[in-house]
Amino acid sequence: MDNKKKKRKKIIEVAIKLFVERGFHGTPTSLIAKESGIATGTLFNYFKTKDILINEIFIEIKLEQKEIILKDLEAAKTSKMKLKKIWNNLIVWEIENPEERKFINYFSNSNFISEETKAEMQKKYKFLLDIFREIINKKEMKNIDELMLILNFMGACIFTGKYFHITKEPFDEKKSNEPFERFCKSIELSDED
Amino acid sequence: MDNKKKKRKKIIEVAIKLFVERGFHGTPTSLIAKESGIATGTLFNYFKTKDILINEIFIEIKLEQKEIILKDLEAAKTSKMKLKKIWNNLIVWEIENPEERKFINYFSNSNFISEETKAEMQKKYKFLLDIFREIINKKEMKNIDELMLILNFMGACIFTGKYFHITKEPFDEKKSNEPFERFCKSIELSDED
Amino acid sequence: MDNKKKKRKKIIEVAIKLFVERGFHGTPTSLIAKESGIATGTLFNYFKTKDILINEIFIEIKLEQKEIILKDLEAAKTSKMKLKKIWNNLIVWEIENPEERKFINYFSNSNFISEETKAEMQKKYKFLLDIFREIINKKEMKNIDELMLILNFMGACIFTGKYFHITKEPFDEKKSNEPFERFCKSIELSDED
């Protein structure tokens, strides 16, 4: 990685930490620059405005998160295995990227992220919707609301991630599996397709 | 309600809307004053500083929310009925108080709310923990993690609230009941105690 | 004049001097504030932005100038007397308002003055065009170009004003009259209509 890329990465890393700690308007660009080890003016060579900075951070995090969520997914054969993979991948991402997790939590719905950026990311995450639709179709869950199902899954998953965050325990496959199994049981999803 | 109380209420109402829309630092006190129909200086007769304002708002919302959550709870006899009451009360509050819901979501973990305020509110919400402990003890769920259970419940409940928020549907007891029943099934909580 | 009006006048007076001396971008708003005896922020209570400030100054000067140009004009009976009145009025204004004269000279065609402001002022100065048209019609100067005539007049008048500026002499009716008479002679405008 060349020098410029390294600096850019440093700025983003610092900005995430500060935005999460102090909020968008609570974080002066001068502080981001200082903690990144660059001059105030230099920051704007990398990101034209503070708004662009937070939007680019949002995009980078969401795309990295997507990478992780999709990891080894193709190896999963059954619907349940697919969901399990996603479940674990997401929780692992949340544990390993606590600052990024908070950033997404705080800013996803904020006005600091432009509608354009939000729309762009929604497109990139359509794959999740597709996976759920596939499962619903295969299982012939005709009377379950698609959106409600996804929200139940995400809620269960994210709050399980929160568990690890609160307890500061490292990821534990067995522990993570309990609420997942409860979720599957609740929608009567068995090991076989 | 006297004139002073009315003005105070108006300020809080306006401030909630603006803080949610534009963030804490993104909302000038002058704008809050203007939209509340008072002079800039007058605001500070009601709230000594902007920080005090946001903290008092947080406290008022949390206490109101608590009132709603506890509504008719004593009438619930079985554990499941108790959970169902809480579940519905919370979702109804979220639907009927969308601005307040967002406010809590955005600022609960922020640094704009002081540690003192947070601790004070945590005390006021100990009642929720007590209810879960009671259920766990009664059911002799010895191998279930208390925290994980609460998080599972809250996650399921809040994401169900999110469903009504996204779809803009009015509260629908039947629709809300589905994920609740799934949750109970997952922890093998039956109608009888 | 109340306190606010006085302060506003002071700011405009200071700003004219500084803009003329140092140019628009060469004059920090902080300096205007300082020399006006107010705090940096106070300036913006009177003029929302620096751009608005320079546009309002332009408008005020042009309207004041118009007042002076029109002074006692209705008393002039013949065409020549009318022109003489305008000639003298304009030169007197230029001598008595050296800063304003420079301001108009520097900024009339600049991009700091918005197209809107320019159009607005052009409308207010249509009266000059009307006066010249009247003279041309009355004299039946059919072969003289209207625009060329006006420019000749204005050129002669303004450069006569420049004479007083360079020599620092006070206004001298006799001296001012020489080039005026030369101008009239050149277009064969006699004392009678």
Add this chain to the structure above:
Amino acid sequence: MDNKKKKRKKIIEVAIKLFVERGFHGTPTSLIAKESGIATGTLFNYFKTKDILINEIFIEIKLEQKEIILKDLEAAKTSKMKLKKIWNNLIVWEIENPEERKFINYFSNSNFISEETKAEMQKKYKFLLDIFREIINKKEMKNIDELMLILNFMGACIFTGKYFHITKEPFDEKKSNEPFERFCKSIELSDED
């Protein structure tokens, strides 16, 4: 012209256009460099500072203008022919160099041009004064003010140039001659010396 000279010429050409459009402080050196097709740093190999750049531009324009004003002047025999030559030369220069005309108009009296540069150029333009003095002496116009005469001439000439600028007409010897003849008539300058 070698490569270096060509680049220098390009920079000056671009800078004139930009300074006229946006003012001195409104024109970043980075923009001049960009529009000149060179890197930001390279500009400073040609002109040590921005101040030096605008001063050198001023000098180059004034010297070029002088060249044009003096063109074929020695062929003019009578005083009137001399003035006519200067009149036409100046107007032609103004029409053919609109950007340069504006540059001179905007910056001649500005503080961006150093006193040193101004003095230097005044020396180079002493020839104009000499020509007028010669005419005044020859004609024995004892009761006409020298400065007033020059200003009358320049005013008439420049405002005639303005006519062509406003109407966007190409230079027209006959049209240009009218105000010139009016000027001569006004000072009783005949065709013979």
Add this chain to the structure above:
DNA sequence: TATGAATGAGACTTCATTCAT
């Protein structure tokens, strides 16, 4: 000689808070 990233002083503007009325 040419490049363009880095610098940091300084620009315009905002805003929480005060205080005379």
Add this chain to the structure above:
DNA sequence: GATGAATGAAGTCTCATTCAT
């Protein structure tokens, strides 16, 4: 108690100039 003009610290961003490559 209510007002709103005044304050000035602090924010975002620009830009002339330097210098390592």
